[in-house]
Amino acid sequence: MPSLEQITDIARRSKLWDWHIPALHSLFNRVDVRGRRVLEIGGSNLPRSLTHELLGARAWVAIDRLWDERLLSLRAEHYGRERMVALEAVRDDDLEEDYLILRGRAEDIPPLLHGRFDCAVSIAAFEHVDDLALCLDNVRRCLTEPGWFAALFGPIWSGHEGHHTPPFERADGSWHRWNSTNRLPSWSHLLYEPDELAAILHQRGVPEDVIVTTLQHVSRSPAINRLMFEDYMRIFSAARFRVVELEKTWYFEPQPETQRRLMERHPPYREFSTCAAYVRLGT
Numbered sequence: 426m427p428s429l430e431q432i433t434d435i436a437r438r439s440k441l442w443d444w445h446i447p448a449l450h451s452l453f454n455r456v457d458v459r460g461r462r463v464l465e466i467g468g469s470n471l472p473r474s475l476t477h478e479l480l481g482a483r484a485w486v487a488i489d490r491l492w493d494e495r496l497l498s499l500r501a502e503h504y505g506r507e508r509m510v511a512l513e514a515v516r517d518d519d520l521e522e523d524y525l526i527l528r529g530r531a532e533d534i535p536p537l538l539h540g541r542f543d544c545a546v547s548i549a550a551f552e553h554v555d556d557l558a559l560c561l562d563n564v565r566r567c568l569t570e571p572g573w574f575a576a577l578f579g580p581i582w583s584g585h586e587g588h589h590t591p592p593f594e595r596a597d598g599s600w601h602r603w604n605s606t607n608r609l610p611s612w613s614h615l616l617y618e619p620d621e622l623a624a625i626l627h628q629r630g631v632p633e634d635v636i637v638t639t640l641q642h643v644s645r646s647p648a649i650n651r652l653m654f655e656d657y658m659r660i661f662s663a664a665r666f667r668v669v670e671l672e673k674t675w676y677f678e679p680q681p682e683t684q685r686r687l688m689e690r691h692p693p694y695r696e697f698s699t700c701a702a703y704v705r706l707g708t
Contacts, residue, residue: 426454427479435479439472440500448548448577449475451674455703456575458482461543464567465489466560466576467550469509469526470500476524486525486542488512488534492553492648493591532556534563542567544574551578551657552589552649561664565708572708574666577674579701583653583691585611585677586700588643601635612679612697614643615687653691654699666706675701 429450436446449471459481465471469489476485491497497504504526510519512529515537519525531554545564554560564574580589588609592602603609613622619640626636642648652660661668676698679687687697 426457431479432475435472435475439470439474439503441470444549451703452546452548452575452577453480455670456544456546456573456705458544458546462486462541464538464542464545464564466531466545466547466564467553468548469528470496470503472503473507473524484523486520486522486527486538488527488529488531490530490553491528530555531560531563534567536566539566540569542572543569544572546574547576547578549577549579551576552581552652555650557650557652557657558660558663561660561666561706565665568708570708573669574706575704576706577701577703578657579675579699581654581657581700581702582649582651583615583655583694583697584675584700585679585697587612588614589649590639590642591648593638593642595632595634595638601638603639609639611677612683612687615691615697616683619644653694654696654702655694657702657704661704661706664706666708668704669707670703670705672703673699673701674703675699 427450429446432449433446436449460483462484463476463482463486465485465487467489469487469491476482507524507526508519508522509526509528512527512533513535515527515535517537520537520541545568551557568574580587590603590609592600594600610625613625617625622643623636623640626639677700678698684697688695
């Protein structure tokens with residue numbers, strides 16, 4: 426299994442996000458992709474030095490809608506080196522590549538990919554999938570028997586940091602990040618209306634442009650699906666998979682009064698502690 430040091434070295438050299446390091450280490454110390462044909466959902470930036478050299482995959486096909494164009498420029502060397510094809514235009518000979526990026530949505534996987542893969546993986550992407558039930562159904566069709574689909578997913582909308590607000594560039598060229606030392610109030614996306622959250626941030630002295638951009642993301646961003654933890658459980662149970670493993674990997678319990686307010690505002694949901702989880706689904 427890959428060590429944390431090996432993954433850190435590759436991540437640093439490949440300019441992956443810092444969160445990739447613990448996520449990759451966690452996932453690939455749970456599952457083994459050596460010698461397998463791997464389908465990745467929602468990612469496309471993992472380098473060959475990781476997928477093939479360290480993890481030992483036989484072939485790697487990543488489906489990613491690449492909604493954030495910044496990713497293409499931030500990792501121009503990677504995306505310039507690897508073959509990228511529009512998902513709707515993929516041909517049989519494209520799938521002979523040992524590394525391929527298919528730009529599109531997992532909900533739109535064509536029959537050409539069915540039965541081509543031994544396993545599937547996903548890292549921090551389920552929360553960006555518009556129709557997760559359809560995604561799972563499509564991935565199931567792509568797997569041979571016996572196959573599996575392993576995913577780490579989150580932040581989950583019902584969790585304390587489920588707003589999933591990304592770093593963003595301000596007009597002056599600086600970047601704003603909501604992080605461990607500069608947090609939005611826990612569950613603020615669930616507890617407050619936009620004008621209420623704006624008032625709280627104003628009181629904290631947050632600049633107006635940061636408030637506007639943050640509220641636009643929290644309220645209207647199409648990049649997140651806003652599924653609650655219990656929605657994920659329902660979708661997994663109804664999928665044409667069996668749940669082999671399920672583990673809550675990032676959780677924070679609300680205080681009783683906060684729990685009461687959350688339940689009052691979001692019936693019939695009751696589970697607001699889980700912000701990320703791991704699931705392994707078997708065919």
